[in-house]
Amino acid sequence: MSRWMIAALCALLGGPAMADYHTDSLFNIKGLAIGQADDQQGLTGVTVLRFDGGATAGVDVRGAAPGTRETDLLKPENLVDKVHAIVLSGGSAFGLDSMSGVARYLEEQKIGFDTGVAYVPIVTGAVLFDLALGDPKRRPDADMGYRAAAGAKRQGLEEGSVGAGTGASVGKIAGMGRATKSGIGSYSLTLDNGLVVGAVVAVNAWGDVVSGNTVVAGTRSEDGKRFVSGTDLILAGANGEGFAGRNTTIGAIVTNAKLTKSQALKLAQMGHDGYARAIRPVHSMYDGDTLFAAGTGEIEVSNINAIGVIAAEVVEQAIHRAVQAATAAGGLPAASDLTP
Known part of the structure; x- marks a missing residue:
C-alpha cells in the first residue's frame, strides 16, 4: 500500500495524514501481551495473544477444514462480548489441548469473568496441521499452552519458525517433498492519532506465498532449486497429495479501536483480502484458513x-514476513536458502 493511500485512510479515520510503519508497534496496544512456546524436536508450537482486560473479538473461517475452539461465542448474536486470549497452535486437532493450559494459567491469575465461584477466562483459537514435520507424536499440549501464556510479554515478538509457525510449510501442491519451510510473521501500523492495526499470522498454506505474480515461497521445481507456480501446476492437471486439514493459515488482527462484535467480524472478513493477495490458491478444501x-x-x-483496508494490508505483510523470517527444518529449505 502506498504512502498516499495510507495518508488518505488516516484522513478518513480523523487523524493527521501520516502513518508510522513498525513491526513492534503492535505493543502500542495497551493490554496486549504475546507469548510463544515450541518444541524444536517435534517441530510444533503455540502462540498466545493475551488480553487480560478483555477484547471484543470476531472470527471468519474460510478454509474447508478448520480446527477451532470457542468460535461460536464470537458470533454477534451471542452473549459473551469479551475474550481473554486468542491462541494459534500447531498439532492439528491435538493442539486444541494447548488452549486448556492457557485457560488454566489465566484462571490462576484471576483473569476472566468473575462468576462468584471461579474466574472463567474466555480462550478462543485455531490450529494448523504440522504433523508431517518433526516427531508427529510430540504435539502442543496443555503444559505448552500454559508456558506460552505465562511467558507473554509486550516487546520483542520473534518471527519465523517459532511458536505456532515452528512446523509450518507452504507450497504443497506438488507434494510435501517440494514444499518450502514457513513460519509466523507480524506487521503493524500506527497512525498519528494513536490508532494501531496489526496482525500476527502463522502461514501453513497448501498454496504458494506470492508478491504480485511472483512466488516468493512455495512449490519448488523438481530439482528443488527454484520456485514454480503451484497454480500453473493445478491448471496443468496436478493434484497435490494430502487430505482435508493438512495445511491451514491462522492469524489474528489486533487493534486498539473500539469495536462491536459485528465490526470485529467485518474486520476479520476484510482481513481475508490479505490472505488472498499473499497466498495463491487460498481457502482450499485442504486448508482450514481462519482469521x-x-x-x-x-x-x-x-x-x-x-x-478493514488497513487490516488487509497488515495481514498481507505479516504473511510475507513469516516466510522471509523462516529457517530450514524437517528436511525443507526456507525461502532464504533458495537462490532467486
Missing part, C-alpha cells in the same frame, strides 16, 4: 471500512 479480529476499545473510530 480472528480483536479490538481493545481504547480509541473511538467512525470508519470501519478504512480500518
Whole structure:
C-alpha cells in the first residue's frame, strides 16, 4: 500500500495524514501481551495473544477444514462480548489441548469473568496441521499452552519458525517433498492519532506465498532449486497429495479501536483480502484458513471500512514476513536458502 493511500485512510479515520510503519508497534496496544512456546524436536508450537482486560473479538473461517475452539461465542448474536486470549497452535486437532493450559494459567491469575465461584477466562483459537514435520507424536499440549501464556510479554515478538509457525510449510501442491519451510510473521501500523492495526499470522498454506505474480515461497521445481507456480501446476492437471486439514493459515488482527462484535467480524472478513493477495490458491478444501479480529476499545473510530483496508494490508505483510523470517527444518529449505 502506498504512502498516499495510507495518508488518505488516516484522513478518513480523523487523524493527521501520516502513518508510522513498525513491526513492534503492535505493543502500542495497551493490554496486549504475546507469548510463544515450541518444541524444536517435534517441530510444533503455540502462540498466545493475551488480553487480560478483555477484547471484543470476531472470527471468519474460510478454509474447508478448520480446527477451532470457542468460535461460536464470537458470533454477534451471542452473549459473551469479551475474550481473554486468542491462541494459534500447531498439532492439528491435538493442539486444541494447548488452549486448556492457557485457560488454566489465566484462571490462576484471576483473569476472566468473575462468576462468584471461579474466574472463567474466555480462550478462543485455531490450529494448523504440522504433523508431517518433526516427531508427529510430540504435539502442543496443555503444559505448552500454559508456558506460552505465562511467558507473554509486550516487546520483542520473534518471527519465523517459532511458536505456532515452528512446523509450518507452504507450497504443497506438488507434494510435501517440494514444499518450502514457513513460519509466523507480524506487521503493524500506527497512525498519528494513536490508532494501531496489526496482525500476527502463522502461514501453513497448501498454496504458494506470492508478491504480485511472483512466488516468493512455495512449490519448488523438481530439482528443488527454484520456485514454480503451484497454480500453473493445478491448471496443468496436478493434484497435490494430502487430505482435508493438512495445511491451514491462522492469524489474528489486533487493534486498539473500539469495536462491536459485528465490526470485529467485518474486520476479520476484510482481513481475508490479505490472505488472498499473499497466498495463491487460498481457502482450499485442504486448508482450514481462519482469521480472528480483536479490538481493545481504547480509541473511538467512525470508519470501519478504512480500518478493514488497513487490516488487509497488515495481514498481507505479516504473511510475507513469516516466510522471509523462516529457517530450514524437517528436511525443507526456507525461502532464504533458495537462490532467486
